[in-house]
Amino acid sequence: MPNKKIIVLGGGTAGWMSALIFAHAWIKKEFEITLIESKDIPVIGVGEGSTPALKTFFKKLNIAESEWMGQCNATYKTGITFNNWSTKPGFESYFHPFPSQLDDKFTSAFYFNTQVRRKGSDVVAHPNDFFFAHYLAKNNLAPIADYNFPFETEYGYHFDSHLLGQFLKNKALAMGIKYQQSKISSAELKPDGNIKHLISEDSQIFQADFFIDCSGFNATLIDKTLKVPFVDYSNLLFNNAAVAISTPKQTILKSETTSSALKNGWAWKIPLTNRTGNGYVYSTDFCSPDLAETELRLQLNLLDADVEAKHLKMRVGRRESHWYKNCLCIGLSQGFIEPLEATALFLVQQTAAIFVDEFEKGQFTPKNQIIFNANINQYFDGIRDYIVTHYKTNSRKDTQYWRENAANPHLISDSLKNIYSCWGKGENLTAQLNRQNVDKYYTSMSWHCLLSGMGLFPDSTTLQRPQPHEVQIRMDSIKAFYSRCALNYKTQNEFLEKR
Known part of the structure; x- marks a missing residue:
C-alpha cells in the first residue's frame, strides 16, 4: 500500500x-x-467556540467530556444570540439554536408561521420561543438532561x-x-x-x-x-481583523455565545470557567486597529484599565x-x-x-x-453564503460599514438570489434549500431562524389579522411545555461543579 x-x-x-x-x-x-x-x-x-461537530469528534475518539473539558476551561454552548444586527421593531435580537429532539413538536408550526407572516398575516414568527435551546440559554442551563428524561439536545462548547x-x-x-x-x-x-x-x-x-x-x-x-x-x-465578507481582550469569568456561566453588532463589525462574548473571552471582528477598510480597540474597551468599560489587547489579522x-x-x-x-x-x-x-x-x-x-x-x-x-446573509440582511444605517454591507452587489450568488426570492415571495423555503442541496451546510431550521430573526417580513403596520386557519398553535402552550421540560436540567454552574 x-x-x-x-x-x-x-x-x-x-x-x-x-x-x-x-x-x-x-x-x-x-x-x-x-x-x-x-x-x-x-x-x-x-x-x-464550536458547533456540535466537536462533540462528534470526541465521541468517535472515545474521549469523555469529563476528561477534556476541565483541562480546557470549557463550558457548554446551546447556540448564539445576535444582538443589534437588525433595527426592525421586535427583531433587535434573535437566537440561532442548536437542534433538540423537543423541537420536533413545534418546528413545523414555526415554519408555517414564518410563511403566513411573509404573506401579510400578523402571527408570531420570531424564532426564539419555538426552540428549546433558547430556553436553555435564557435560563443558563446546561444542555444535558437528567438520566430519566430521554430527549437529547445538540450542543457545542466554549473552550x-x-x-x-x-x-x-x-x-x-x-x-x-x-x-x-x-x-x-x-x-x-x-x-x-x-x-x-x-x-x-x-x-x-x-x-x-x-x-x-x-x-x-x-x-x-x-x-x-x-x-x-x-x-x-474579501469582496463578499469585509472583515479582515480582530482584537481580543480577556475579562474575569462570569459569576453565572451562560450557555450561549453572544455576537453584538458594533460600528464596524461585531463583538463576541464567550464564557469560560476561568475567564470571559471578548473580541471585536472588524474591517480595516472602515476602522483602524486603534479605533477598534477603543470601541471594544468602551463596551467592556475598560478604557483606562491596564488589560492587554491582542490584535489579529485574517485572510x-x-x-x-x-x-x-x-x-x-x-x-x-x-x-x-x-x-x-x-x-x-x-x-x-x-x-x-x-x-x-x-x-x-x-x-x-x-x-x-x-x-x-x-x-x-x-x-x-455554502457556509460563506450563510455568513454573508447576516450582513446582506442587516437593517442598520448608522455607519458606512453597515450600509455598504447591505448594498454590496457582490454579496448575491445565484444560490442566495433564489433563497431570497423564495423567502420574499412567501414560498416554501425548505423545498428551495432541498432543490439546491445546500441544507447540508446549514439546515432549513438555521435559515428560517436567520431570515425571521432579522425581521425580514412585511412592515408590521401593514399586517392583517390572521384567519382562523392561519393560527395553528398558542405560544403560551410552547412556553408551558418547555418550562416543564426544563425542570430536568441543571444550571451550567451546577452541572460543571458536579462533573
Whole structure:
C-alpha cells in the first residue's frame, strides 16, 4: 500500500485534530504519522467556540467530556444570540439554536408561521420561543438532561483553544503519532511536481509519501511551495481583523455565545470557567486597529484599565484546491471564513474526515482528488453564503460599514438570489434549500431562524389579522411545555461543579 508515511506540518488545534483523525483511521494499518511544529511560531487560535461537530469528534475518539473539558476551561454552548444586527421593531435580537429532539413538536408550526407572516398575516414568527435551546440559554442551563428524561439536545462548547491544542497533542502522542520540533524553511519538489521532502533551518531532511499543511496563514506548502491559488472572499465578507481582550469569568456561566453588532463589525462574548473571552471582528477598510480597540474597551468599560489587547489579522477565502499533488491543506492554510458562526473547527473536521474517505476509496491514490476538492469547495462556499446573509440582511444605517454591507452587489450568488426570492415571495423555503442541496451546510431550521430573526417580513403596520386557519398553535402552550421540560436540567454552574 503506497503513501504510508504522512507528515503533518504545524501543530495547534488544526494540526493535532487532523493527526488524530488520520491516526484513528490508519495507524492500525501501519501508517506512520509524524507532526512537525516550530516552537518559534505562535499558535493562532481560530476561536473559542464550536458547533456540535466537536462533540462528534470526541465521541468517535472515545474521549469523555469529563476528561477534556476541565483541562480546557470549557463550558457548554446551546447556540448564539445576535444582538443589534437588525433595527426592525421586535427583531433587535434573535437566537440561532442548536437542534433538540423537543423541537420536533413545534418546528413545523414555526415554519408555517414564518410563511403566513411573509404573506401579510400578523402571527408570531420570531424564532426564539419555538426552540428549546433558547430556553436553555435564557435560563443558563446546561444542555444535558437528567438520566430519566430521554430527549437529547445538540450542543457545542466554549473552550480555551490553546489548552485544547495541548490536550489533543497529548492524546496524539499517546496514540502513537510521532513528534518532531523543527522549523521548516523550504521543501524540494520531484520532477512531477509532488513534494519530495521538507528541509529545516538546520538542514534536516524530512521525507514522506504525503504531506498535510497545517502551517496556518503562512501556508508553507500549499502556497509558498506548490503555489495553489487563493480564492478571495474579501469582496463578499469585509472583515479582515480582530482584537481580543480577556475579562474575569462570569459569576453565572451562560450557555450561549453572544455576537453584538458594533460600528464596524461585531463583538463576541464567550464564557469560560476561568475567564470571559471578548473580541471585536472588524474591517480595516472602515476602522483602524486603534479605533477598534477603543470601541471594544468602551463596551467592556475598560478604557483606562491596564488589560492587554491582542490584535489579529485574517485572510478570508479558500484555496482553489485543498488537495493538490501529494499535499492536503487543513485549517488556516486552506482558508478561513470569519468566526461569526464558529465554523473553523467544523471545516477542519470535515476536510480531514472526507479526505480519509476519498483517499481510501481511491486506493490511496489521487483518483478521487477532483471529487474531494469540489466537495470541500462547496462546503466553504455554502457556509460563506450563510455568513454573508447576516450582513446582506442587516437593517442598520448608522455607519458606512453597515450600509455598504447591505448594498454590496457582490454579496448575491445565484444560490442566495433564489433563497431570497423564495423567502420574499412567501414560498416554501425548505423545498428551495432541498432543490439546491445546500441544507447540508446549514439546515432549513438555521435559515428560517436567520431570515425571521432579522425581521425580514412585511412592515408590521401593514399586517392583517390572521384567519382562523392561519393560527395553528398558542405560544403560551410552547412556553408551558418547555418550562416543564426544563425542570430536568441543571444550571451550567451546577452541572460543571458536579462533573
